[in-house]
Amino acid sequence: xxxxxxxxxxxxxxxxxxxxxxxxxxxxxxxxxxxxxxxxxxxxxxxxxxxxxxxxxxxxxxxxxxxxxxxxxxxxxxxxxxxxxxxxxxxxxxxxxxxxxxxxxxxxxxxxxxxxxxxxxxxxxxxxxxxxxxxxxxxxxxxxxxxxxxxxxxxxxxxxxxxxxxxxxxxxxxxxxxxxxxxxxxxxxxxxxxxxxxxxxxxxxxxxxxxxxxxxxxxxxxxxxxxxxxxx
Numbered sequence: 001x002x003x004x005x006x007x008x009x010x011x012x013x014x015x016x017x018x019x020x021x022x023x024x025x026x027x028x029x030x031x032x033x034x035x036x037x038x039x040x041x042x043x044x045x046x047x048x049x050x051x052x053x054x055x056x057x058x059x060x061x062x063x064x065x066x067x068x069x070x071x072x073x074x075x076x077x078x079x080x081x082x083x084x085x086x087x088x089x090x091x092x093x094x095x096x097x098x099x100x101x102x103x104x105x106x107x108x109x110x111x112x113x114x115x116x117x118x119x120x121x122x123x124x125x126x127x128x129x130x131x132x133x134x135x136x137x138x139x140x141x142x143x144x145x146x147x148x149x150x151x152x153x154x155x156x157x158x159x160x161x162x163x164x165x166x167x168x169x170x171x172x173x174x175x176x177x178x179x180x181x182x183x184x185x186x187x188x189x190x191x192x193x194x195x196x197x198x199x200x201x202x203x204x205x206x207x208x209x210x211x212x213x214x215x216x217x218x219x220x221x222x223x224x225x226x227x228x229x230x231x232x
Contacts, residue, residue: 029121031074032081033059034111034191038090038103045100045190048074049153051123051161052192059190064090064105080113081193091187093127097151101125101160104187108133111193112178114169120195122164122179125155130186136179137168145186 031054035045044061048054056074065088071081088107096102104127114120124145126132132145145162155161169177181188 029054029194030077030079031056031192031194032071032079032111033074034062034071034083034193035059035100036062036064036104036188036190038064038105038187039092042103043099045098047153050100050190050192051154051157051163052121052194053154054194059100064088065107082112083109084112085109091127093189095128095151096149098153100153100190101149101151101155102189104183104189106183106187108180108182109188110172110178110180111191112172112176114178114193114195116169116171116177118195119166119168120179120193122167122194123161123192124164124181124188125161125190126183127187127189130188131184132162132186132188133182133184134162134164134179135170135181136164137170139170140180142182142184 031050031052033045033050033053033056035042037044042061045059046057047059048057053074056076058072058074058076060068060071062068062083065085067082067084069082071079071083073079086108088105088109090103090105092103093101104125122134124132124134126146128146128149129144130146131143133140133142135141142162144158147159149160150156151160153160157163167179169179172178172180179193181191
């Protein structure tokens, strides 16, 4: 009975220590999915089958050349992410066997409303053998984004999609940050933006007085229990 009592107290003190220490668990990054619609009767894709998907199934249907604001993340929760087009015209891929890679847009658009100084991962699904330009805080880059697609989601890197990891949003002007994506020679079918990039380890700030008190109390109980156990 004493062992159980001590175990219960110890468990509670460990919990208090965790609060006092300020130990925080990792949180899954938010993922915003874009299905670029370039056909007249496209069906917006749905499913947790993108290369950056974290379990949510929602995709925002974005018509080629049409701005969209207040996009939802993969769970259906609102975000500050917007899509703003500079130019855009639709096209279809008759070889596709899914709703994501069935059509796309030739042109240029910005993914706006992202956090400056925060790293993101970005996946771009593109027409076969598309050259796609991508601009982040370091400037323009890109090149051949896709080859001969498998059309079996999540697909294969450099065949179905190209991937940019831990990239920082560019200053787009007016206090707006985001990425610019352009079909130099080809079309964009879909985009996934996941941020912040990667999973950060738990943070343990400096030990404050609640943590010190809880930790000291825990070791006091542990010492008393050890002495009593030896006496028995």
